[in-house]
Structure formats: structure tokens, C-alpha cells
Amino acid sequence: QQQVKQSPQSLIVQKGGISIINCAYENTAFDYFPWYQQFPGKGPALLIAIRPDVSEKKEGRFTISFNKSAKQFSLHIMDSQPGDSATYFCAASISGGYQKVTFGIGTKLQVIP
Amino acid sequence: ETGVTQTPRHLVMGMTNKKSLKCEQHLGHNAMYWYKQSAKKPLELMFVYNFKEQTENNSVPSRFSPECPNSSHLFLHLHTLQPEDSALYLCASSQVAGTNQPQHFGDGTRLSIL
Numbered sequence: 001q002q003q004v005k006q007s008p009q010s011l012i013v014q015k016g017g018i019s020i021i022n023c024a025y026e027n028t029a030f031d032y033f034p035w036y037q038q039f040p041g042k043g044p045a046l047l048i049a050i051r052p053d054v055s056e057k058k059e060g061r062f063t064i065s066f067n068k069s070a071k072q073f074s075l076h077i078m079d080s081q082p083g084d085s086a087t088y089f090c091a092a093s094i095s096g097g098y099q100k101v102t103f104g105i106g107t108k109l110q111v112i113p
Numbered sequence: 114e115t116g117v118t119q120t121p122r123h124l125v126m127g128m129t130n131k132k133s134l135k136c137e138q139h140l141g142h143n144a145m146y147w148y149k150q151s152a153k154k155p156l157e158l159m160f161v162y163n164f165k166e167q168t169e170n171n172s173v174p175s176r177f178s179p180e181c182p183n184s185s186h187l188f189l190h191l192h193t194l195q196p197e198d199s200a201l202y203l204c205a206s207s208q209v210a211g212t213n214q215p216q217h218f219g220d221g222t223r224l225s226i227l
Contacts, residue, residue, distance in 0.1 A: 004155070032213040043117070043203050043218030089156065095213045100169060103156040
């Protein structure tokens with residue numbers, strides 16, 4: 001059973017556009033929501049993370065929006081660049097649960113010039 | 114070296130072979146993890162070690178055997194694998210398991226079973 005549902009699985013965006021990736025979860029015990037970025041041939045790397053006590057977190061061109069009541073969160077990449085082309089994973093975990101991180105299926109983003 | 118290093122980067126083996134994957138972290142972390150990454154599937158957590166003690170075995174078949182001799186090194190011993198075990202195996206580390214600290218991943222070992 002997929003506990004974190006991620007969509008879309010692939011996304012093509014024009015350079016300068018906004019990339020939006022959505023995730024939804026069922027387990028209300030999740031209290032930490034990281035996003036990871038993975039380039040081909042590399043392991044995932046933490047991009048940005050949010051806790052459910054805030055509705056938005058911004059770091060540079062990357063913003064997480066969090067809707068606790070809807071159990072949804074999303075990643076927005078503003079002014080998308082070809083260098084942002086990668087696979088993005090949303091994830092969720094519960095503190096104290098030996099950090100069993102549940103990952104989404106991933107979104108392959110391609111930013112075209 | 115810094116970060117999390119995995120060797121080898123690529124491994125091709127027959128179903129009757131025995132091989133080992135190695136992971137080393139230079140971040141001073143106390144928790145280490147093995148994940149399996151297959152196409153069109155979410156990352157699957159296999160094993161968790163916290164201060165060298167195994168705290169999670171996510172129903173992994175016994176043909177995969179982890180070993181954590183110290184907080185900096187993690188091994189995955191492989192024997193009699195099946196074709197469906199072909200995947201990218203990722204190692205990760207974090208400060209302490211269960212504290213929602215970010216996980217740092219290696220670049221993985223691409224395993225192909227003939």
C-alpha cells in the first residue's frame with residue numbers, strides 16, 4: 001500500500017516556468033515531510049523539508065506548501081531551469097519511529113530551453 | 114573523502130554467486146540504512162542500524178544479509194539472488210535514527226542479476 005501518493009510521475013516545463021509536484025498522505029502521525037532531488041547516476045539529496053506546524057516554507061526558488069487538513073503538500077519550483085531537470089521524491093516520516101521514511105514514487109522533471 | 118561512499122558502483126553477478134556491497138560514511142553519523150530503488154516504485158527501506166544495532170528489517174528475504182561493524186561502515190552480503198533483485202541499492206546515513214534528521218545518500222550500487 002502506497003502511503004504517500006505523488007503526482008505527476010513525469011513533468012515537462014518550459015525554462016522560466018513553474019514546476020508543481022503534488023503529494024498526499026493518509027497517516028496523520030507523519031510529522032516531517034522532506035523533498036529529495038536525484039540526478040541521474042547520483043543518490044537522492046535533501047532539497048527542502050517542512051513540519052506540519054507551518055503552511056509554507058521557501059528556500060530560494062523552491063517552496064513547499066502544506067495543507068494539514070487536506071493531508072497534502074506540494075513542491076513549487078519557480079523560474080525553472082534546465083539544471084533543475086532531475087527526479088523529485090516527496091517523503092514523510094514519524095519522529096521516534098526509527099525514521100522509517102516513506103517515499104513517494106518520484107516525479108521525473110524535464111525543463112526544456 | 115566526504116559524505117557517503119558506496120562500492121562497487123556497478124555489479125553483475127549470477128544467481129549462484131556471493132558478493133558484498135560496501136558503504137562508508139564520513140559524516141560522523143550514528144544511523145545507517147539500506148534502500149532498494151527499482152524503476153516505477155518508491156524507494157524501499159530494507160534495513161536500519163542505529164549505533165551499530167539493527168533496528169529495522171523490513172521483511173527482507175534472507176538472501177540479503179546486512180552487517181554493521183561500526184557506525185561508519187555498512188555491508189550488504191548477497192547470495193543466491195533472483196533476477197527481480199536487479200536494482201539500484203542505496204546506502205544512507207543520518208545523525209541518529211528516529212529524530213527526523215535528514216538522510217544523506219550515497220550514489221548507489223547498480224546490481225544486475227544474470
